[in-house]
Amino acid sequence: MAKVHPMTTPAAGAAAAGRARSGGRAGRRAARAAEAPPRAPFIHRRIATFDVLSAEGLEQIEAHADEILKETGMEFRGDPEILDIFREARADVQGERVRFEPGMCRTLITATAPSEIVQHARNPDNSVTLGGANTVLAPGWGPPFIHNLDEGRRYATYDDFCRLIRIHQMIPDYHHSGGVVVEPVDLPANKRHLDMLYAHLRWSDRALFGALIGEQRAQDSVNMAKIVFGDGFVGDNCCLYAVSNTNAPLVMDQNMSGSLKVYARNNQVVAVTPWTLTGAMSPCTAAGTLAQVLAEALAGLALVQLINPRAPCMMGTFASTMSMQSGAPTFGTPESGLIVLAAGQLARRLGVPFHTVGSLSASKLPDGQAMAEGMFGLTMAVLAGANFINHAGGWLEGGLVHGFEKSILDADSCGKLRVFCEGLDLSSEAFAMDAIREVGPGAHYLGSAHTQRHFATAMYRAPSADNNSYEQWLAEGGLDAAQRANRTWKTLLAEYEDPGLDPTIDEALKDYIARRKAEEPDRNYY
């Protein structure tokens, strides 16, 4: 009997299990292809966004953002070229401080920024559309540590990096390969971006991030994308996703403006994303945080459009909260939910796609805290109408740890929200009046013709969830969710399907990396 793929929903799996025998990996792949529901490369929302603010409330936030940009302004540090660009656009530039007349940034953005962007993947089936009713989910970003049940918590390596890319590539409910899924601390800090880009381009065929920090790394990313996608294609088409974080409050440094310039000039998408720890890097109130976030985003997005009108860009927000008593960052909180919902509304009024963050948690383990926080945060991001959700899976310990099991469990939440976003089918077939007539009072629907027509695809069931009886669960080892997820990621790794890469391109990438690595000595700092 064909083995059920661990990240295929049981609906498809059970159907596959009923098929004729087909041996080995090829057989399993064929069974999956034949039985799995049509796989979309991203979520297309058929339900409304959840709006927490009235138009009047949004106008208040916009007015306060304008006030901040005029009164306090924003500093662009260490990058005289940026200051010249703003000076030329008639912003008020004094030293590194740039102030804007009310409405100036918004006018610049709405005049030329596109509302929808296609980011190409090297497998065209995996290209994603950013904007409108679409939501793209990417795995976690940035942790220097990994956690799994076998090894506990330890520093991450390049081997972990490649394993996570392979695992994620096998999970249909992640749509994007991401970027720094972990920091491979065994590689020199000044060169590891080359290895990371290579791993995404080699082991995944999904869309990916460019390197975020510094002009040179961004240029390396563009150069490597050109090797894979072709010189002419990159430049006219978006093949790299980049986030430009402001250093809240109200600063952008040359590392961020440096990469922003490269991506904007090459028509690669930049999500200008103020990252705030509410209470430390922004006021300890949601309204003040939203005004500051919008001010920073407006300045950054105006900069993109000044550098290259019509360059693709997105408004981002990453508003974490903190415990005002201990200073510890907190995640999946009600305030962060309210902020992301309001920020989504602000982005829609600005007419640019919206970027935010997903399944965050401060928990050290893939436990109840981790999943309650992650589920709430991801749900809020989806209800906010986010077009790109970074960190949709894997985050533990406030982003210090990428959890292998957490990544599997969060993928369940991603799948759940995919089905949720399909909304309610109100077709005549969905109303099932034939079944209700047929069954009548007090009988059951299991054998009805309507149920027979739909049982194979009806009802989402999360791949990692155990819904069996206690007795069956116990007989199967009595495992908790994390222990089951541990088995799942190992199976995914074992069954990893290499998307392949043209050997000429592979060689060219390796040559580029070798040349670049030879240009400077290894350093363990940026």
Added chain:
Amino acid sequence: MAKVHPMTTPAAGAAAAGRARSGGRAGRRAARAAEAPPRAPFIHRRIATFDVLSAEGLEQIEAHADEILKETGMEFRGDPEILDIFREARADVQGERVRFEPGMCRTLITATAPSEIVQHARNPDNSVTLGGANTVLAPGWGPPFIHNLDEGRRYATYDDFCRLIRIHQMIPDYHHSGGVVVEPVDLPANKRHLDMLYAHLRWSDRALFGALIGEQRAQDSVNMAKIVFGDGFVGDNCCLYAVSNTNAPLVMDQNMSGSLKVYARNNQVVAVTPWTLTGAMSPCTAAGTLAQVLAEALAGLALVQLINPRAPCMMGTFASTMSMQSGAPTFGTPESGLIVLAAGQLARRLGVPFHTVGSLSASKLPDGQAMAEGMFGLTMAVLAGANFINHAGGWLEGGLVHGFEKSILDADSCGKLRVFCEGLDLSSEAFAMDAIREVGPGAHYLGSAHTQRHFATAMYRAPSADNNSYEQWLAEGGLDAAQRANRTWKTLLAEYEDPGLDPTIDEALKDYIARRKAEEPDRNYY
């Protein structure tokens, strides 16, 4: 130093910890009273509901419900009095089958059913208002088993029942004492409702459920409420909450109609709640399930109003899903989320308060699955605008198990949603423009005057969450969420504050129970 109460949010706790020494339990109570945020006996929503259907979609469901009631109708089994009531109202009664002309039930309901209901608690501070923008959260109902980390899973006893009531009474984010928090299987099945009612009335001073199954048990509940609240008060005022589950599809049996009659005649609130296992007890599609649920609710609510016009009643829904492959019930699913959101809209159009269910899970343990499923379900119920959410905490194993640790962890989710429902404060103080001016680019807000004014109350932090550093967490034992929750419920039990009960009333309750128990032999079936 005053010990911090384990279910006080750290905001209040830290403030309390900084106070002068005050010894013992009285001191702790005083510290809590002084420092805790003003405690509301229920959630008052300041945010919108999340509407997934247009008016047109809702009209379609209503039209299909009417079609079901006219064509197939509903059976009222074993209760000739109910059939007479319907016959008199000019419904089409044939045998036990009752059919209704389109619009008939709706007209009966909207003519007289109140839109808002006060359920009185014996402590008036804990009375709850059902309807409008209010949400009341009650603990889990019905499990024959308990689970905790010390004892694992075993049959529940009356001692568990009383312990859970005491624990819940100490948790501010549960607003209602509930009903059958577990089935005390050590007591005779035909008499245990008396002991359960006593335990709620004695150990909690919150609002409570009456017994649901059968006319006699409902009458016992009313009689015992009269002993506590006074003969005259009950009858004119709602002091008991009752759910009347239909036996989907399209049946109400005499156990349910029997208790419904007693509560309706005594002006005690009845939430008419079709319980469906979508795919078995209703069609395997959301639209068909919604049409059937609405049909059953309309018939039941019309019955309440025919028995006693203006009697308080609520539309309920408890639509679980199931795996169509294994037949296992599933919880926290996307389909159940969509159904509850739509059902909330239908209830608002009907003009009666809305009852539903919360933190459900099929997990056997208080793990990641349990909390992801519970968090999603509870969030959807709140976004649906539910006025009463049963099973807001504790459910494991599809309702077979009340988890002590799960109850604690779910209470965190309840608190999170309470703060979420407060929405965004857009006052001038919340915009914090003074702080943004004062701090300026690149500095931090920790020491700003605005932060000083607000740090004690800003930002919700879940009591059970660990947001500390890895090192601190490890030094404190490296506990997962369930292990911390295990400590919490033990502390709550140890610090349980008896609300007291007038000895005369206590004696009268005990006399009533003794008399009733003497009237029939013990039986281990209903």
